Amino acid sequence: MTLVNYSRVLWPFACSTIFVLKDLQLFLEALEYFDGSVQYKKQKRGKLVGLLLCCVSIVLRAAEFSFATIYLSRYPENTRVLLWILYALFGGLESLVLLQITTLVLELRERFRVINDSILTAASPHSDKHFSRILLGTVRQAALVSHLGVDRLHHAHAVLQRAAQLLQQHFGVTLVLHVTTAFSALIYGAYEFLVATWLTSHLLNLVAVVLSCSATVDEAERTRDLVVRVATLQGRPFLSAGMAPLLMQVLTSRPLSFKATGFLTIDRHLLVSARCFTITYLVILAQMSLN
Template sequence: MRKSQQSGFRKKTVKLILSVVFRSLEYLVLLQITTLVLELHTRFLVLNDSILTTATHHCNKHFSRILLGYVRQPDLVSQLGVDRLHHARAVLQRAAELLQRHFGVTLVLHVTTTFSALIYGAYQFLVMWVAPEKSNATVVNNSKASAATWLTSHLLHLVAVALSCSATVDEAERTRDLVVRVATLRWRPFLSAGMEPLLMQVLTSRPLSFKAAGFLTIDRRLLVTALCVTITYLVILAQISLN
């Protein structure tokens, strides 16, 4: 009897250790992806501020303020030369491509795991709330707190990745809009000659978007998709099992 208890305790300990290691690795990978995407977002933000500052210094002050909006003070902005703006934008575009190539499969696995966890977590919580007498046969863990924690953690993972990618895409699109607007301010030959390569680059290149190995796009719409999928499968599973 004592040996069986020790064996069961060892199995639980091993399962707990493996679970902690797996979740820690998952958190580290997610943190790395989110940090790199937000770093890219910061770089696009600096590029946009440099475009605004450069355009304001070489154009009519009042018209540029009306067309481009508020411009930060020059001492707070990392200014780039006009002839280097298109180089910086090309490097950022390439960095986004390499980032997606490196984490494409990881994002697919992450999104798939998150969708599965959301569906099962919602179903597990529903069974324990509506029909607790059936929970022993249909769910793995009978703890409502554990189910809520599981559901919340995966939801936060998806929200972090989706919002960081969306913010970066929005800032990249802001670069395109700013360059097109600056192109209308052709009062200084120096500005026109410097902005023309950047204008041609943003008009001919594909808009930035984060894709998980080409299977799906990571943006805010993914959150709506996750909600719809969870509700749909939750209704189906509830009708099958609870009836």
């Protein structure tokens, strides 16, 4: 049965996504601690992005459910009703959890951006302005964060690194099953155009998760680059003592990356792999058809 894929039944029970919320609670506590430390306030832009993702997901799911009703009409009435209920239940639950993953990853990325803005704000007034502008680029005087003491930057950075680890622990197996299902949707949907909405839904979810994880990793890597560049600035007595712990922490900590329980790395290469697998599958089908 294509529409009621086995992974939809197994997926909601993946790891601790639903039943054990310890890691997720610690993740939210880490964000709350960070927000209190830097006096961070959410911006309207973040809310609009979340609302847009939610609306697109609802529209695609509604279209998918309507097409599922037509597709299931070939089955007996009792079986059709049961299959549609299962499809609606697990499909809706899947959308909600994937939307939650994407939103939480973007929340993490926004806080890495706050740290980077704080580094720029703290470094620029205490060095040669011309040299710092060349080395660090344009300084964004962010209104969303008060001046964060340099001596507290490494505490905030450590909290965000820990939050990323907790998020991966909570959603690890879930991401493995989601990526597997998305790959199967790409391969099947490339051949069966009648299930285009199913393909579009899974493709959108995969792209949203991958791009949000990649953007967060990029922002975390930008922190490393900024700290190293700030360390090269001359005439910075204000920074000498405060920036040293953050510099040591950033250089010795492992680069941030989102992994699905060690099986997959969630980054842009995953989208390239999905495209390659789909093209390979179509080439094999074409060769079989010609034979």
